[in-house]
Amino acid sequence: MFRPLTDTLSVSPQITLDQVAAAKDEGVTLIINNRPDGESDDQTSGVEIEAAAKAAGIDYVAIPITHSGFSMPQVDAMISALESNDGKTLAYCRSGTRSTLLWALSQAKQGANPARLSADAAKAGYDLTPIRPMLDALAAGSN
Numbered sequence: 001m002f003r004p005l006t007d008t009l010s011v012s013p014q015i016t017l018d019q020v021a022a023a024k025d026e027g028v029t030l031i032i033n034n035r036p037d038g039e040s041d042d043q044t045s046g047v048e049i050e051a052a053a054k055a056a057g058i059d060y061v062a063i064p065i066t067h068s069g070f071s072m073p074q075v076d077a078m079i080s081a082l083e084s085n086d087g088k089t090l091a092y093c094r095s096g097t098r099s100t101l102l103w104a105l106s107q108a109k110q111g112a113n114p115a116r117l118s119a120d121a122a123k124a125g126y127d128l129t130p131i132r133p134m135l136d137a138l139a140a141g142s143n
Helices: 017-025 046-055 072-084 097-109 114-123 129-141
Strands: 009-012 028-033 059-062 088-092
Touching (some): 009 097, 017 046, 046 059, 059 072, 088 097, 097 114
Parallel strands (some): 028 059
């Protein structure tokens, strides 16, 4: 269900209210929603996920990513959200791809090796090839 990228971060396709409880059982202390509301009729709204998370004692942050791409404010918001949490984090979107890509961009901006990020993403079933030039540029700019 949740796909680990690191020891402290997992990604997932759209979660349900029941999966908020499952996240709590797995030790998640922060849920990051990377999906804008209204993408599909069958998605659970961010407001509902946020309410369930807060009821379960889990922090919640929304950093919606549309299909138009990523911006540096979104990358910075991801860095801030991850740095603010001492426990495990679950990030989700429609398929988990945007969450994975945003994580990778945030890590590259902080100097992480793009090849290592690509390997970690691949283990979870995600491909960073579409953003590899951005990863390389961000990683180079952080040095």
